[in-house]
Amino acid sequence: MTKRIILISTLALLCGWPAFDGFCQGNATTRKAPAEIVASAQSFLALLDEAQRSNVVYDFKDDVQRRRWSNLPTTFVRRGGLRLGALTQPQRAAAMALVAAALSPQGFQKVTEIVEGDEVLKRNDSGGPGGPGGPAMFGRDEYYISILGQPSPTEPWMIQFGGHHLGLNLTLAGTNATIAPSHTGSQPASYAFEGQTIRPLGGEMDKAFALLTALDEPQRKQAILGFQMHDLVLGPGRDGRTIEPEGIKGSAMNDRQRAMLVDLAGEWIGIMSEDAARTKMDDLKQHLAETWFSWSGPMEKGKGYFRIQGPTVFIEYAPQSLGGDITQHIHTIYRDPQNDYGVEWWKH
Amino acid sequence: MVEALIKRVLVLPIFLAVLACPTGVQAHQLDEYLQATLVAIEPGQIWLDLNLTPGVAMADKVLGQIDRNHDGVISTDEAAAYAAIVQHDLSVRLDGHSMELKLAAVNFPAPAELRTGWGIIQLEFSVRPGQISAGSHHLIFENRYQPVGSVYLFNAAHPASLSVQITGQQRNEIQSTGEITFGFHPPSNPLKRAGVVVLLAAPLVVLLARGRRPRKRLEEPAFPGIV
Numbered sequence: 047m048t049k050r051i052i053l054i055s056t057l058a059l060l061c062g063w064p065a066f067d068g069f070c071q072g073n074a075t076t077r078k079a080p081a082e083i084v085a086s087a088q089s090f091l092a093l094l095d096e097a098q099r100s101n102v103v104y105d106f107k108d109d110v111q112r113r114r115w116s117n118l119p120t121t122f123v124r125r126g127g128l129r130l131g132a133l134t135q136p137q138r139a140a141a142m143a144l145v146a147a148a149l150s151p152q153g154f155q156k157v158t159e160i161v162e163g164d165e166v167l168k169r170n171d172s173g174g175p176g177g178p179g180g181p182a183m184f185g186r187d188e189y190y191i192s193i194l195g196q197p198s199p200t201e202p203w204m205i206q207f208g209g210h211h212l213g214l215n216l217t218l219a220g221t222n223a224t225i226a227p228s229h230t231g232s233q234p235a236s237y238a239f240e241g242q243t244i245r246p247l248g249g250e251m252d253k254a255f256a257l258l259t260a261l262d263e264p265q266r267k268q269a270i271l272g273f274q275m276h277d278l279v280l281g282p283g284r285d286g287r288t289i290e291p292e293g294i295k296g297s298a299m300n301d302r303q304r305a306m307l308v309d310l311a312g313e314w315i316g317i318m319s320e321d322a323a324r325t326k327m328d329d330l331k332q333h334l335a336e337t338w339f340s341w342s343g344p345m346e347k348g349k350g351y352f353r354i355q356g357p358t359v360f361i362e363y364a365p366q367s368l369g370g371d372i373t374q375h376i377h378t379i380y381r382d383p384q385n386d387y388g389v390e391w392w393k394h
Numbered sequence: 395m396v397e398a399l400i401k402r403v404l405v406l407p408i409f410l411a412v413l414a415c416p417t418g419v420q421a422h423q424l425d426e427y428l429q430a431t432l433v434a435i436e437p438g439q440i441w442l443d444l445n446l447t448p449g450v451a452m453a454d455k456v457l458g459q460i461d462r463n464h465d466g467v468i469s470t471d472e473a474a475a476y477a478a479i480v481q482h483d484l485s486v487r488l489d490g491h492s493m494e495l496k497l498a499a500v501n502f503p504a505p506a507e508l509r510t511g512w513g514i515i516q517l518e519f520s521v522r523p524g525q526i527s528a529g530s531h532h533l534i535f536e537n538r539y540q541p542v543g544s545v546y547l548f549n550a551a552h553p554a555s556l557s558v559q560i561t562g563q564q565r566n567e568i569q570s571t572g573e574i575t576f577g578f579h580p581p582s583n584p585l586k587r588a589g590v591v592v593l594l595a596a597p598l599v600v601l602l603a604r605g606r607r608p609r610k611r612l613e614e615p616a617f618p619g620i621v
Contacts, residue, residue: 113587122510123505123512181614273566274545276428276546277428277547279430279432287432287550287551288431288551289549290550290551290552292563
């Protein structure tokens, strides 16, 4: 665990996020009160000049900005807010301290690993955009932060952080918080760093495959969809839609399999701060009998598409054929069918 | 009319240098034409929501089919014409009957965005099956548009109406064909229900009225003075 923290701390420092030092020194189970997240936001805003502040803060009701997130590189879908590469080192550190404050330690670790993976992609992508002489398309500088509304411990507001393969939409409303909808992805899905293999979405891949193999033959027949899945069905840009669930229902699983399903969903839900994640996990457990799991593609780790769908959660994991090895390019989506963007706390 | 169909045209800023340096794009190159269909069944209407994403290797070919005068702009007429080409290769059958598709909305990205392989063409078609009877129904959708190089997704949307329940979905392996079995159980019409109540209650009212009149008569001598 200590080794892991040191490794991630080094990654974060490479990303130019000194604030991560403090994060790593803290207890991994430390909870963040809304006021602490607000204080982090105010510290960040205080370091900005007037022009930067006006670029980073949007009206909370700005639905265009709220929906401006994507799996695509920022050269294709321009994000709002401030680009990390355009910030000074203290500003950048404060921006990342805000993201860290709003997420769980493991959630921030995942974010760090995704961003650093994009830096690896940039280095490997020689000669073209993002490479020598080309405009930046990949890499740790190409991530954006924005705030919707005024940071408040009681009123709803929002933090967006994203770029290529990352679209975090954190809505906070008093003691309530959600990251739905959010996109995580990775390419490469595994890379070496200081002698260790980093797999930003490794837990998702491993736990899903473990669940699939834990099903018996009749259960697996229910879970496996008899057709190919090439992409996310409800990925970025598909807000407000709900598809009919398919696969095997939680009620058809045994206790161990249901626990594995909860643990798998926790890879996404656990990105949120601990209190918010706990509430959401309780919701999931309450509706577990009506929560479905489905798989499409070969029964090989990392090569299959899977989906978790229930009254309180919608998750998809889709390996991408683009770029060769499908195990190395992953798109995922996390949604809350009833409460994307935390609408039930503020939209009346 | 065609203009009314155009919801909006996305114009996203694409860096010219990105277009001029395709090496980087190749790391994300799409060599497929992704055709995703979402079918939303409502009591009086069925919606087909098609998202078409031509990959970078397919984009010029698709763009050539859309921008017929090669002026670098997708006009409303060109958008409608392309939608008609796609529509020609789509079919919907409901309970064995072929259904007519009507174009409801289109949304084309700018040609520059299409060329990146990330642009999404959105087409929305509606089907009006008329009065659907209560009970089980079977819908078959087939997409035969540009089968070479295409990959398909097919899904039933979770019905917004409580009177529609999806009871099954089937696809062929590549999802170019999808079948949806659904139940339609409309709530009984409150006006009809009121009518039934009135019909049932009417004889009772008559009987009651008749029952009351004799009683009244008993109270009032039919022929006053002869009691």
